[in-house]
């Protein structure tokens with residue numbers, strides 16, 4: 371087995387490598403002066419089972435291109451099997467036409483990864499489960515509950531909890547968490563008036579005097595969570611916490627969260643932390659390295675992935 375890391379999230383790649391007990395393969399990922407990406411794998415990969423570790427997070431296009439070029443280099447280097455490991459699959463939010471003459475970029479990215487030469491994909495908490503069908507190669511979509519649930523149990527032991535979906539699209543995820551924690555469920559009915567803004571309308575369910583725990587796949591501008599936290603407090607919620615898998619946290623998100631009604635935002639390390647994220651006392655990061663490492667090992671040894679979630 372070989373593990374190769376792109377530049378998007380070196381610390382996660384190193385942690386996965388340490389967990390699996392396989393060093394990162396020597397590779398040089400460089401730029402020409404016009405910013406074209408060049409990749410040279412500096413170890414023999416002929417006949418190897420290779421995992422390319424790369425989140426297509428900010429800068430999304432550079433990181434995506436780096437992934438594609440690396441896969442191409444491996445294919446031409448006669449790797450036996452190439453698994454694209456995307457802890458965060460960028461472009462996932464563009465999973466349908468949102469208006470006339472708009473793209474379905476998640477499908478385009480799936481096509482690009484497949485055409486580059488990936489034999490399979492390993493990712494986490496896809497924005498929409500049906501994106502799995504955009505690929506005609508096997509895809510494993512890990513869920514973050516083995517990382518989040520122990521932390522929630524420790525933090526909220528003995529407390530009156532309600533799991534909250536900050537929008538209607540996340541109800542399945544929140545319901546699954548509520549079931550695991552024997553908690554109630556509430557839903558925020560959010561209306562987004564225009565792109566980039568979000569507005570909270572209604573809280574469906576009883577949150578009064580409860581610890582409200584929002585769960586979501588992505589926090590980007592932070593608008594969804596901050597507005598939802600405000601609504602939960604207005605409806606009598608005692609304290610508000612959020613558990614979100616992918617901390618995109620663009621623009622002024624970190625400051626917005628610091629000013630919000632949220633006690634803590636818990637994210638994972640699928641996306642490399644900016645200095646602002648690292649410095650924020652409101653944001654806690656949990657690592658997914660052991661989970662991804664186990665999945666990598668399972669794929670390599672042809673063992674069940676679903677067994678990791680039992």
Ligand code: R5P
Pocket residue numbers: 536537539540568586587588589590591592593594595
């Ligand atoms: C939306 O469907 C997603 O699940 C997230 O709720 C959304 O991407 C969060 O975006 P923002 O933090 O910019 O409100």
